[in-house]
Amino acid sequence: xxxxxxxxNCFLRQIAHVCEYxxxxxxxFRNISRRRHAWLDWPVLGAGWKRKEVIRWSGVHDVHYMSxxxxxxxxxxxxxxxNKHTDLRKFHxxxxxxxxxxxxxxxxxxxxxxALVDPSDPSERIGSVTSMPSWNxxxxxxxxxxxxxxxxxxxRGSSPPRPSQTFRNPLHPTKASPLGLSPARQSADxxxxxxxxxxxxxxxxxxxxxxxxxxxxxxxxxxMRNGSSLPNGSVAVKNLLLHQGRIECSMAxxxxxxxxxxxxxxxxxxxxxxxxxAGEETLCPSCRPDKKPKQRIVFxxxxxxxxxxxxxxxxxxxxxxxRKRKYWTxxxxxPSLQDAHDSDxxxxxxxxxxxxxxxxSRNRRHRRACLRCAACLRKDCGKCDFCMDKPKxxxxxxxxxxxxxxxxxxxxxxxxxTGTNLNHLTGKHTLVSDWRALFSQWxxxxxxxxxxxxxxxxxWVGPGRRRKAxxxxxxxxxxxxxxxxxxxxGDFTDEEGGDDGDKVKEEDLNVKKSYGYNxxxxxxxxLKKDEDGDxxxxxxEAALTSDFSDQDNGDDTFxxxxxxxxxxxxxxxxxxxxxxxEMVASFQSSLNSRDQTGEPLAVDGTGELSSNGIPQxxxxxxxxxxxxxAPAEDxxxxxxxxxxxxxxxxxxxxxxxDIQGSEADLLQLLESLRRTVLPVHWVGRxxxxxxxxxxxxxxxxxxxxxxxxxxxxxxxxxxxxNQPLLLTHPLYEGRPSRLxxxxxxxxxxxxxxxxxxCQGHPGLAPRxxxxxxxxxxxxxxxxxxxxxxxxxxxxxxxxxxx
DNA sequence: GCCAACGTTGGC
DNA sequence: GCCAACGTTGGC
Numbered sequence: 086x087x088x089x090x091x092x093x094n095c096f097l098r099q100i101a102h103v104c105e106y107x108x109x110x111x112x113x114f115r116n117i118s119r120r121r122h123a124w125l126d127w128p129v130l131g132a133g134w135k136r137k138e139v140i141r142w143s144g145v146h147d148v149h150y151m152s153x154x155x156x157x158x159x160x161x162x163x164x165x166x167x168n169k170h171t172d173l174r175k176f177h178x179x180x181x182x183x184x185x186x187x188x189x190x191x192x193x194x195x196x197x198x199x200a201l202v203d204p205s206d207p208s209e210r211i212g213s214v215t216s217m218p219s220w221n222x223x224x225x226x227x228x229x230x231x232x233x234x235x236x237x238x239x240x241r242g243s244s245p246p247r248p249s250q251t252f253r254n255p256l257h258p259t260k261a262s263p264l265g266l267s268p269a270r271q272s273a274d275x276x277x278x279x280x281x282x283x284x285x286x287x288x289x290x291x292x293x294x295x296x297x298x299x300x301x302x303x304x305x306x307x308x309m310r311n312g313s314s315l316p317n318g319s320v321a322v323k324n325l326l327l328h329q330g331r332i333e334c335s336m337a338x339x340x341x342x343x344x345x346x347x348x349x350x351x352x353x354x355x356x357x358x359x360x361x362x363a364g365e366e367t368l369c370p371s372c373r374p375d376k377k378p379k380q381r382i383v384f385x386x387x388x389x390x391x392x393x394x395x396x397x398x399x400x401x402x403x404x405x406x407x408r409k410r411k412y413w414t415x416x417x418x419x420p421s422l423q424d425a426h427d428s429d430x431x432x433x434x435x436x437x438x439x440x441x442x443x444x445x446s447r448n449r450r451h452r453r454a455c456l457r458c459a460a461c462l463r464k465d466c467g468k469c470d471f472c473m474d475k476p477k478x479x480x481x482x483x484x485x486x487x488x489x490x491x492x493x494x495x496x497x498x499x500x501x502x503t504g505t506n507l508n509h510l511t512g513k514h515t516l517v518s519d520w521r522a523l524f525s526q527w528x529x530x531x532x533x534x535x536x537x538x539x540x541x542x543x544x545w546v547g548p549g550r551r552r553k554a555x556x557x558x559x560x561x562x563x564x565x566x567x568x569x570x571x572x573x574x575g576d577f578t579d580e581e582g583g584d585d586g587d588k589v590k591e592e593d594l595n596v597k598k599s600y601g602y603n604x605x606x607x608x609x610x611x612l613k614k615d616e617d618g619d620x621x622x623x624x625x626e627a628a629l630t631s632d633f634s635d636q637d638n639g640d641d642t643f644x645x646x647x648x649x650x651x652x653x654x655x656x657x658x659x660x661x662x663x664x665x666x667e668m669v670a671s672f673q674s675s676l677n678s679r680d681q682t683g684e685p686l687a688v689d690g691t692g693e694l695s696s697n698g699i700p701q702x703x704x705x706x707x708x709x710x711x712x713x714x715a716p717a718e719d720x721x722x723x724x725x726x727x728x729x730x731x732x733x734x735x736x737x738x739x740x741x742x743d744i745q746g747s748e749a750d751l752l753q754l755l756e757s758l759r760r761t762v763l764p765v766h767w768v769g770r771x772x773x774x775x776x777x778x779x780x781x782x783x784x785x786x787x788x789x790x791x792x793x794x795x796x797x798x799x800x801x802x803x804x805x806x807n808q809p810l811l812l813t814h815p816l817y818e819g820r821p822s823r824l825x826x827x828x829x830x831x832x833x834x835x836x837x838x839x840x841x842x843c844q845g846h847p848g849l850a851p852r853x854x855x856x857x858x859x860x861x862x863x864x865x866x867x868x869x870x871x872x873x874x875x876x877x878x879x880x881x882x883x884x885x886x887x
Numbered sequence: 888g889c890c891a892a893c894g895t896t897g898g899c
Numbered sequence: 900g901c902c903a904a905c906g907t908t909g910g911c
Binding site for chain 1: 888889890891892893
């Protein structure tokens with residue numbers, strides 16, 4: 086009985102001991118983590134540079150640098166990119182120092198056995214005896230190495246001098262996360278490992294405990310030659326410096342410290358091991374345990390800053406890996422119908438985290454991708470603002486968001502649903518009241534969100550923080566604003582009463598067909614009131630593109646049937662005070678849009694302005710000013726018409742019967758076009774007079790300067806760079822004389838997309854060197870040629886060498 | 888080491 | 900309330 090009690094006491098003491106260690110671990114780690122996340126001056130890169138070490142919970146070690154201007158670099162790649170004038174090829178990112186290759190290859194050691202290792206050596210990590218060469222050295226005891234004056238060749242001129250550092254306290258904890266615990270070594274006849282699993286050196290190293298090792302000792306300061314210091318030097322820093330001879334060896338300050346090779350032996354069998362110093366303890370390959378020993382103490386992270394003792398498998402007997410495999414195997418076996426069912430039940434986004442315990446999954450990052458929908462499976466569009474922000478597309482990585490085109494179609498509808506599943510498949514569970522909040526939370530396309538109250542009528546017209554203001558034109562006094570043009574019947578104006586500007590009149594909804602997140606269906610953009618409540622005359626339509634198979638079906642079926650009509654307005658635009666709308670985005674947007682090469686397309690809505698005030702647009706975007714009102718007589722010169730002006734009407738109608746037609750008919754066509762998905766980059770607009778214009782607003786399109794204009798009676802004409810396309814052009818062959826239906830319009834646009842604008846010829850007049858070549862067209866230029874040709878026959882005949 | 892992108896926060 | 904910016908984390 087006494088023995089039993091004694092054993093119980095012993096066991097309880099051990100438990101208390103372990104708990105004590107755990108508490109120490111966590112406290113020390115928090116301290117270290119907090120301190121290491123601070124920015125430290127880093128004169129190695131120059132004055133004003135800072136460096137920061139970040140240790141993740143997983144134990145991964147990251148290093149960040151901050152330029153004097155405050156730019157943060159998280160990888161060497163970015164650092165090099167932004168410092169093209171400096172040769173950073175030999176810059177060791179992790180340590181923050183310039184690596185001299187010749188020195189780095191040498192091992193340096195002191196005669197007392199204080200071998201130093203390559204910083205890249207895995208043994209440098211916690212648990213390595215060799216990385217702690219100076220247990221027994223007093224602070225401040227060092228030896229000078231022969232490489233102390235090494236200068237790296239790539240640092241010249243005014244670059245900071247090489248460091249001449251001194252480690253005042255070589256003892257430093259490195260990896261203190263519980264995850265970093267090394268497995269306990271099982272040695273039959275060796276010393277018992279301590280809590281860290283390290284086999285303490287026999288002689289002459291001092292005894293040390295895990296508490297000592299993890300004690301929050303001051304990290305070694307490194308003194309540079311110029312007097313500055315690199316505080317809190319890491320293990321990597323120290324060893325790199327040692328390798329380069331830029332700092333002193335951590336052993337006693339002896340004078341005969343010379344580089345030499347290591348010759349050591351196995352701690353178990355005694356056999357020699359090349360590269361290991363005699364007296365140093367290690368195990369030869371044959372004596373090493375075959376398998377990674379099982380961790381005795383396992384900390385499991387269950388949330389931010391929360392850990393539990395014990396491994397998951399001990400709870401349910403199944404490792405995470407196995408459960409992952411099982412889960413994904415089950416996923417693969419699921420038929421598509423099962424997917425639908427999952428969607429119904431909101432399970433379609435269940436990943437391995439969900440299988441884990443609930444608490445854990447709550448605290449982890451949620452996956453926003455179902456990995457199955459079209460958006461999840463596609464690649465970055467490379468054109469949306471999020472893509473443009475990415476470093477791989479030349480961006481500054483400020484936004485750090487997933488490509489807008491890749492925003493999961495399913496996930497975006499399920500999360501944030503306040504408990505109600507928004508099911509896009511059935512539409513049965515849609516929680517209408519959540520949609521607006523939902524859209525605001527997800528990174529949808531600008532035009533996928535509605536214009537909201539409070540958005541200015543001029544300048545940046547869109548949600549969120551105001552973009553850089555357009556400097557294309559100064560604000561025009563009210564007295565000089567454009568005169569209203571006669572309102573064309575059917576123009577979409579906002580309802581009276583400014584307070585409720587968000588709401589759409591019911592009657593307007595009949596025409597203004599608003600759309601929810603509609604997977605690339607047509608979006609309508611309607612002008613709203615300006616700040617004075619004046620109607621901005623005219624309406625603007627951007628018929629966005631999508632998979633062309635959807636077009637012209639006249640089908641306005643929403644994917645989400647129960648969704649409240651969702652107003653969409655002009656987004657991603659600059660609205661000038663005079664009411665002009667300047668599109669700064671190419672409004673091709675559908676998830677399924679394809680460009681001419683078949684690649685999916687996306688929207689560009691950055692709205693950034695360059696120094697000259699011109700929006701910075703990608704190459705395929707052109708600024709289109711939509712004229713929404715007739716200019717005042719005294720202000721005509723200020724109107725900068727960018728779009729082609731058609732001065733002559735070419736009627737293709739046979740005879741003159743019904744030449745006037747009906748505005749109502751034209752309006753009906755306009756309405757249909759607004760509901761229709763048009764070919765890529767074709768944008769419909771109405772103009773002051775009762776007519777409809779469709780223009781190609783992508784510079785990358787071969788139809789960049791082409792306009793299709795439909796007049797009363799559905800008479801139409803095509804113009805290229807303000808030049809009317811002659812009736813003799815083959816494009817007209819076999820085509821109806823009137824474009825009275827959407828399908829006819831779309832067919833014509835598609836045919837136009839197969840053509841290209843004639844490049845003309847460089848002319849015959851001699852031109853001085855470096856003078857830009859101005860092409861001219863032949864008198865009978867055909868304007869549009871097959872896309873495979875550069876110029877028409879007439880212009881080809883006019884080539885100088887022709 | 889690097890990248891992708893989730894989640895938070897502070898400014899507007 | 901909204902979103903740009905960015906800290907942070909997980910994956911490769």
